[in-house]
Amino acid sequence: MTGLTFRVTATDGLARTGRLTTAHGPMDTPAFMPVGTAATVKAMTPDAVAGTGAQCILSNTYHLMLRPGPERIERLGGLHKFMNWPGPILTDSGGYQVWSLADHRKMDEGGVEFKSHLDGSVHHLSPERAIDIQTLLGADITMVLDECTTLAADKDAVADSMQLSMRWAERCKTAFPERGGHGLFGIVQGGLHDDLRAQSAEALIGIGFDGYAIGGLSVGEGQEAMFTVLDGVVARLPEDRPRYLMGVGKPADLVGGVLRGIDMFDCVLPTRSGRTNQAFTRHGQLNMRNARHKDDPAPLDADCGCPACTQYSRAYLHHLVMAKEILGAMLLTWHNLHYYQDLMAAMRHAITVGTLTAFAQAFAAAQHKYTEEETGNGDVDSELNSN
Amino acid sequence: MTGLTFRVTATDGLARTGRLTTAHGPMDTPAFMPVGTAATVKAMTPDAVAGTGAQCILSNTYHLMLRPGPERIERLGGLHKFMNWPGPILTDSGGYQVWSLADHRKMDEGGVEFKSHLDGSVHHLSPERAIDIQTLLGADITMVLDECTTLAADKDAVADSMQLSMRWAERCKTAFPERGGHGLFGIVQGGLHDDLRAQSAEALIGIGFDGYAIGGLSVGEGQEAMFTVLDGVVARLPEDRPRYLMGVGKPADLVGGVLRGIDMFDCVLPTRSGRTNQAFTRHGQLNMRNARHKDDPAPLDADCGCPACTQYSRAYLHHLVMAKEILGAMLLTWHNLHYYQDLMAAMRHAITVGTLTAFAQAFAAAQHKYTEEETGNGDVDSELNSN
Numbered sequence: 001m002t003g004l005t006f007r008v009t010a011t012d013g014l015a016r017t018g019r020l021t022t023a024h025g026p027m028d029t030p031a032f033m034p035v036g037t038a039a040t041v042k043a044m045t046p047d048a049v050a051g052t053g054a055q056c057i058l059s060n061t062y063h064l065m066l067r068p069g070p071e072r073i074e075r076l077g078g079l080h081k082f083m084n085w086p087g088p089i090l091t092d093s094g095g096y097q098v099w100s101l102a103d104h105r106k107m108d109e110g111g112v113e114f115k116s117h118l119d120g121s122v123h124h125l126s127p128e129r130a131i132d133i134q135t136l137l138g139a140d141i142t143m144v145l146d147e148c149t150t151l152a153a154d155k156d157a158v159a160d161s162m163q164l165s166m167r168w169a170e171r172c173k174t175a176f177p178e179r180g181g182h183g184l185f186g187i188v189q190g191g192l193h194d195d196l197r198a199q200s201a202e203a204l205i206g207i208g209f210d211g212y213a214i215g216g217l218s219v220g221e222g223q224e225a226m227f228t229v230l231d232g233v234v235a236r237l238p239e240d241r242p243r244y245l246m247g248v249g250k251p252a253d254l255v256g257g258v259l260r261g262i263d264m265f266d267c268v269l270p271t272r273s274g275r276t277n278q279a280f281t282r283h284g285q286l287n288m289r290n291a292r293h294k295d296d297p298a299p300l301d302a303d304c305g306c307p308a309c310t311q312y313s314r315a316y317l318h319h320l321v322m323a324k325e326i327l328g329a330m331l332l333t334w335h336n337l338h339y340y341q342d343l344m345a346a347m348r349h350a351i352t353v354g355t356l357t358a359f360a361q362a363f364a365a366a367q368h369k370y371t372e373e374e375t376g377n378g379d380v381d382s383e384l385n386s387n
Numbered sequence: 388m389t390g391l392t393f394r395v396t397a398t399d400g401l402a403r404t405g406r407l408t409t410a411h412g413p414m415d416t417p418a419f420m421p422v423g424t425a426a427t428v429k430a431m432t433p434d435a436v437a438g439t440g441a442q443c444i445l446s447n448t449y450h451l452m453l454r455p456g457p458e459r460i461e462r463l464g465g466l467h468k469f470m471n472w473p474g475p476i477l478t479d480s481g482g483y484q485v486w487s488l489a490d491h492r493k494m495d496e497g498g499v500e501f502k503s504h505l506d507g508s509v510h511h512l513s514p515e516r517a518i519d520i521q522t523l524l525g526a527d528i529t530m531v532l533d534e535c536t537t538l539a540a541d542k543d544a545v546a547d548s549m550q551l552s553m554r555w556a557e558r559c560k561t562a563f564p565e566r567g568g569h570g571l572f573g574i575v576q577g578g579l580h581d582d583l584r585a586q587s588a589e590a591l592i593g594i595g596f597d598g599y600a601i602g603g604l605s606v607g608e609g610q611e612a613m614f615t616v617l618d619g620v621v622a623r624l625p626e627d628r629p630r631y632l633m634g635v636g637k638p639a640d641l642v643g644g645v646l647r648g649i650d651m652f653d654c655v656l657p658t659r660s661g662r663t664n665q666a667f668t669r670h671g672q673l674n675m676r677n678a679r680h681k682d683d684p685a686p687l688d689a690d691c692g693c694p695a696c697t698q699y700s701r702a703y704l705h706h707l708v709m710a711k712e713i714l715g716a717m718l719l720t721w722h723n724l725h726y727y728q729d730l731m732a733a734m735r736h737a738i739t740v741g742t743l744t745a746f747a748q749a750f751a752a753a754q755h756k757y758t759e760e761e762t763g764n765g766d767v768d769s770e771l772n773s774n
Contacts, residue, residue, distance in 0.1 A: 039706065043713040045694070068681065068706045076684055076702050084698045275713075294455065297463055307432070311471045315463050319426065319455045326430040326662075326713060 004141070004183030004210040006242050012351040014234065014261035020211075020242050022088040022140035023181025024080060027056040029242060029263035030347055032254060032340045033090060035271060038063045039073075039083040042271050043326070043333045046085045052306070052334070053341035056088035056140070058266040061133050062097030065123065066116045070136035078138030090141035090266070093130040093172075096215075096247070099148040107147070109164070127171035131184075135177055143213065144172035146187045151220055158191040165189045166203040173207050183210030185244060191216060192225055194232045201236040211242040211264075218248045218267075227256050234261040251280055251343055252367065255360050258347050270340045274333030277321040281339065284367045286314075288332065293318035306338035307331065391528070391570030391597040393629050399738040401621065401648035407598075407629050409475040409527035410568025411467060414443040416629060416650040417734055419641065419727045420477060422658060425450045426460075426470040429658050430713070430720045433472045439693070439721070440728035443475035443527070445653040448520050449484030452510065453503045457523035465525030477528035477653070480517040480559075483602075483634070486535040494534070496551070514558035518571075522564055530600065531559035533574045538607055545578040552576045553590040560594050570597030572631060578603060579612055581619040588623040598629040598651075605635045605654075614643050621648040638667055638730055639754065642747050645734050657727045661720025664708045668726065671754045673701075675719065680705035693725035694718065 005021040018029040027033075034041045034049055036057045041049050049057065059079060064070060073082050079089055095112075098105060102114035102123075111126030130145035146165035149158050169186050176184045186204035190196030204212060214233055217226045230245070237243055244264035245257050254265055270280065279286040281301040286293075288300075296314040304310075308317065308331035320328030350359035392408040405416040414420075421428045421436055423444045428436050436444065446466060451457060460469050466476055482499075485492060489501035489510075498513030517532035533552035536545050556573050563571045573591035577583030591599060601620055604613045617632070624630050631651035632644050641652055657667065666673040668688040673680075675687075683701040691697075695704065695718035707715030730750075737746035 038710045038712060039703070040710075040712050040714045043717070045714070045717070046698075047694075067710060068702070072682060072702070075682065076700060082700070082703050082706075084703075295459060295462065307434075311433075313463060313469070315455070315459070316426070316469050316471075319469075323425045323427075323450075323454060325425060325427050326716060327427045327432070329713060330430070330432070330717070 003178055003180065004242075006211070006240065008239065010352045012354050012356045013259065015258050015347075015351050015356050016261065016263070017348050017351045018242065018263060020088075020263075021181070022056075022183070023179075024086060024088045024140050025055065027088055027264075028348060030254075030258045030344055030351075031056060031264050032344045033058045033264065033266040034337050034340075035060075035266055035268045036083065036085070037268070038067070039079060041333075041337075043275060043329045044271075044337065046083065048334055049085070049337065050087065052338040053345060054087075054337065056090060057085060058090045058092065059083075059137070059139075060097060061091050061094035061130060061137070062101065064091075064137060065094060065125075065133050066118055066121075070133040074136040074138070080138055088140040089138070091134045091137055091139035091143065092246075093143040093145040094125050094133070095130070095145050096148055098125060109167075111145075112147075127168040128175040131172050131175040131177075140182055141211070142176060142182070142184045144169040144184065144186055144209075146189055146215055148216060149189075149191060151191070153191070155191075155193055155196070158189075158193060159196055162189040162191075162196050162200050166200060169204060169209075170207050173209070185209055185211040185213050185242075187213040187215040187246070188233055188237075189216050192221060192229060194229070197229060197233050198236055201233055205236075205238065209241070211244055212237045213244040213246050213264075214262075215246050217245065218253070223253060223256065226253070227260065230257065230260040230262065251340070252364070254340075254343060255347065255363050258351075259356065259360055270336035271333050274331075274336045275329045277328070277332065278336075279317075279332055279339075280336050282366055288314070288317050288321045288328070290318075300335055301339065304335065304339060304342065306335045308335040308338075390565055390567065391629075393598070393627065395626065397739045399741050399743045400646065402645050402734075402738050402743050403648065403650070404735050404738045405629065405650060407475075407650075408568070409443075409570070410566075411473060411475045411527050412442065414475055414651075415735060417641075417645045417731055417738075418443060418651050419731045420445045420651065420653040421724050421727075422447075422653055422655045423470065423472070424655075425454070426466060428720075428724075430662060430716045431658075431724065433470065435721055436472070436724065437474065439725040440732060441474075441724065443477060444472060445477045445479065446470075446524070446526075447484060448478050448481035448517060448524070449488065451478075451524060452481060452512075452520050453505055453508075457520040461523040461525070465523075467525055475527040476525070478521045478524055478526035478530065479633075480530040480532040481512050481520070482517070482532050483535055485512060496554075498532075499534075514555040515562040518559050518562040518564075527569055528598070529563060529569070529571045531556045531571065531573055531596075533576055533602055535603060536576075536578060538578070540578070542578075542580055542583070545576075545580060546583055549576040549578075549583050549587050553587060556591060556596075557594050560596070572596055572598040572600050572629075574600040574602040574633070575620055575624075576603050579608060579616060581616075584616060584620050585623055588620055592623075592625065596628070598631055599624045600631040600633050600651075601649075602633050604632065605640070610640060610643065613640070614647065617644065617647040617649065638727070639751070641727075641730060642734065642750050645738075646743065646747055657723035658720050661718075661723045662716045664715070664719065665723075666704075666719055667723050669753055675701070675704050675708045675715075677705075687722055688726065691722065691726060691729065693722045695722040695725075 134142040149161040186209040242263040293314040299309040350356040521529040536548040573596040629650040680701040686696040737743040
C-alpha cells in the first residue's frame, strides 16, 4: 500500500483538503478530473487543460482498448506520451462503458464478453485484463473492474452484483503490479441500499486499496438519494485514503459531495456541455443558442479569467454556436473546465479557512440567476446549419 | 491613394518582398492570408493563428452579412474586436459567394439579389452596399464587388461580365470612404483571355486602387493556364502596388505565383484540409487516415516547429482523425497554417538573398516523396465513427 501518497492537509466539517502524489505529479484535493475519453479531452489541447488548473485527467479503458489498443499505446511510450499529458492520469476499468455502450454482452464469473460498438469485433474483459490494460496504458491511478446494475434491479440482484464486484476487486488487487507512484482504487457498490453499501465498503477495506471510489451513482437516482448514499458510505471509509465519487457531476453535486467528504470527481458534463452550447457560470447555466445573447457585449462570466470570458463577448460566442463553428465548442469547453477548476479551488480555499458551509450557501443562492434558461433553447434563433 | 503604404524591399527576378502597412499593423509580403470565413479561422484561436506567423486574415462579407450582420458587428465594436483579431483584416466583397453559395440570383446593372443559403431570406448586394458592409466591419483592405463568370462562358460573355465588373469597380471607388491605413483593391477579370485581362487591368489602373487583385482563377483551369494568365497580367500592373492572387492555392501554386511577382494569397485549402485529415509537409501531402500511420512514432514533419509536429506522433494524429476527435482538426489545421507561413517566410528569405529560383527547384523536387498518398485514402482503417 505504498503506491500513492495521500495527505489530508485541512478539514472543515466532513470536508477536507489533501494532496495525492503520483508518479506524474500531485493532485490537490478536492479535485475535479476532466474526462479525456479517447486519449484527448475533447476540443482542448493538453496545454489548455493544464491552464484551467486541472492536474489529473481521466481516460477510458473501454475506448482505448478498442482503438487504438493498449498494446499499441504501450509500444508508443504509454498514454502520457501518446496524448502529451505529463500529469497524473486516472483510467477507469472499462466496466461502465461495457454496460452502457457495447453490444451483446455475455457475463460470467470470469468476466464479460462484448462486441465493440465501433466495428462489432468481439472482446473480453476480466478483472485481470482490466488491470493489464491500465498497466499497459501507464495509468497513475487504476480502477478495479466492477459490474454495473441498473436502478431498477431488485435488492437481491444488487446484492449479487455487488458481491461479484467484490470478488473481482480482490482479483484486481492480486493482479495489480505494485509500484511507486501508481495506485489501485476499489469501488463501493450496492445501489441505494445502505446495508449493501456498508458490506461493500467493509469488503474493500479488508482487501486494502490506495483509494476508495463510490460507483453506481448519478444514474438517475436524483441528488438527494445520491447524497444519502454518500452520507452512509463516507463514514465507513478510512480517513487517510482519498474518496472518489465517480461520474459526478453538476456544480451543485460537487459542492454537496465536498461537504460530505469526497476528494475526487470526474464527469463529462463540462466538456460535453461545451460541445452542446451550454456554459456553466457563477450565476447558473447559460444556453448560448438563446437569442438574448445576440447583441450582448458582456462576457460569459465577468468574474472568470478564461480566454472565452476575457477575450470574447456573449454575442460572439452566440454567433459561433449558431454557425456551428468548432471555435464555439473549443471556447465553451475551455470556459466550462476553467469554471469547474475555479469552483474546486474556491472550495479548497474555503476548507482551509473553515468557511465551506458559508461558501456552499452563497453558491446555492447565486446559482438561480439564470434558471429560466436551464430548461431549453428558449427563444432560439431559427437559423439553419452553416456550411 | 494614401490609404495603404506599400514598399518593395527586395527583388529577385519578377518576385519581390515588401511591406504593406495598415491601420492594424503591417503585412510582410509575399504573404499568405488564412481564411476566417465566419469571423473565425476554423478550429483555431486567434492567438494560435498569429503564432503560425500569419499577420493578416481574410473574412467573408457574404457570410457575415447574413449572420450575424454587419450592423450588429459594427455596434459590437467592429470585426477586429468581435473576433479578437488585432491584426490586419482583408474582407472580400461577397461577390464570389453570391455566385457559388446563394440561391435564386437575379442580377442587373445595379447589383445582385439573392436568397440566403442559411434561411432563404432575400438580400441585395450592390457595389455601394459591398463597400458599406466592409466599412461597417472595419476591414483594413476592402475588395470591390465583381461578377464571377464560369470557365465555360464564351468570350463575349466573359467580356460583358468583365466590363460590368469594371463599372462596378468605379462605383466602389466612388463609394469607398478614404481614410488612413485602410485601402481598396480592384480585381482584374477577363477569364483566360489575355486581351480582356489587359483591358481590365488598364481600366482599374485608370480608376486607381491601393492594390490590384487577380480574380477568377483557380476555378478549374489548371495550374499552367493560371500561370499563363499571371504572366500576362502581372506585367501590366504597377510595380509600386501589391498584387493579390485571390483564392489560391496549393503550396506549388504559391511558389509559382511568387516567382511571377504575386505579393498576396488567400485560400481555404490549409484550413479545410486540416478538417479533412490532410496534412501539407515539406515532402508532400499526407492523408492521416492512411493506416500506415497507425504505429508511426515519427512527427508529421520533422522540420516543422508547430505544436502538432513537436508534441505528437503520426500515430496519435491518425488515432484522432480515426476517432473523429475535434483535436485532430485543431492540430492538422494548426500544422497546415504553420507550414504555409513557413513556406512564405522561406520564400521571402530566398528573395532577399536572391535564391528564389533554386528554392523553387528544391521545393518541387522535395514535394514528390508522398505522392502515392495524395490520390486517396489508400489502406484506410475500416473503423466506424466514434461516439
